[in-house]
Amino acid sequence: MMRYRGRVSMTLIGIIFILIWDIVYYTEMNLQMDAVLNIMSSCILLIVLYWAGGYLDKKSEKIASYKDSKDEMKIINEEMQHVLQSIEEVVFHTDAKGCFQFLNRSWAEFSGYSVKESLQKNALHFISLHERHEVLRMIRQHIDQGKPKFKMDFSYQKRDGTQRWGEMNIKLNYDQAGRLVGTVGTISDVTDRIHTEEELKELNETLAIESQKLSVAGQLAAGIAHEVRNPLTSINGFLQLIRDDADEKTKDYLEIIFSEIKRIELVLSELLILAKPQTVSYRHIDVKETLVHVQKLLNTNAILYNIDIRTEFSPDDLFIKGDENQLKQVFINLIKNGIESMPRGGTITLKGLLNKHNKVVLTFEDQGVGMKRDILDKLGEPFFTTKTKGTGLGLTICLRILRDHRADVRVNSEPGEGTKFFLSFESAGPPTRKKREKADAQASVR
16 A cells, blocks of 8 residues: 555545535636536546655655665675674785775784774885885786685784784785775785694605614615625634634634624624515504513513513503504513613503503503613614613614504603603504404414
8 A cells, every 4th residue: 555655645635626526616616617628627626636645656666665675785884894893814905006995803902903903004114114015016917817715924023023824815806997996805814724734844855854863774774784794704704614613712702703793694684674674464463462561571581680571451442453563572672672772670561551542552561770861862763772782773674664564653751750762652452353363374374
């Protein structure tokens, strides 16, 4: 009904006007008029008034629609402002000269400056001079190429002097003539990401250096083993011939020489292990059984030094995939190192458990003399050793084996408080019956 209010109103006005006209002119003024003409004029008047009412209705609808649209735009604008102010990233808008026209609340936390004092100021004012030239270069390059957007990292200084890093995503707005009219974009604080990337870069460089050291050590080892082993065999053979005809005093000297030759052969064996990859056979290994076997193997030697080797295992199944012979070599080396670090005796504890991340964690804990930080940092470097008769290759080979088994290694040690080695392997779970029978058959063949 509201849609026709103008037409109804104008029609009623016309009817009232016609009635008044008839009363005045026909009754009081006693005028005579042709009835047909009177009806025609009345109809024309009503039609004109109805049309005018329709025009008013249309105008009223447009005014009401405009008012509704205005209210909707106001609501949308308020919601948009709420969303922009709630975003953690900085949202900005600049004019063609780079002056801020809009900034959300995140700007205050990002830069240390308030939004009010930053508006109408050039955005380049808030970054360092070097970065300013780089940003300008990027903007000009993209304007020349007509590209609409780009992303870049930049360093900046907060109001309190803190040096931070930001990532800017910026969109360039052009007019129809291709001229820059302004920019919009976001800025986020990526300081933590930049620092993490720098740490990873340093770590990769360190790993590359260590890998290069191992490669050089391997090449050197192969050369030494090849050049020394052949003449050493000849020397050993001739010395054995001499021993047959030697007197007792000479034999004593020769025994010393033979013991030193054996030591040289031991070094050469370790060099060859380091120099060339070994054939490995990965299968399911029960770590508990392996450690118990190693414990029994070294227990006699440990007793001579008044050392007790103990085992502590969780009730979980501790199975991993690997080469048992190589892992035994690692376990024996760690335990022997523990024995040699305990001249006054003590206890070596071998622990095994399955953690919540489905990792089998093995701990080798001794009560030895411990190590300083500078020594810990050099562990695993080829030919580095603290032993008077050590080769410096044992732990290097162990770390290579553990790396091949994708094991994580951690070492905790303090002078006078002993050392703990933590080895973490992916749990393989207990083998199926079929796999167990196959493994047993392979073991019996070996």
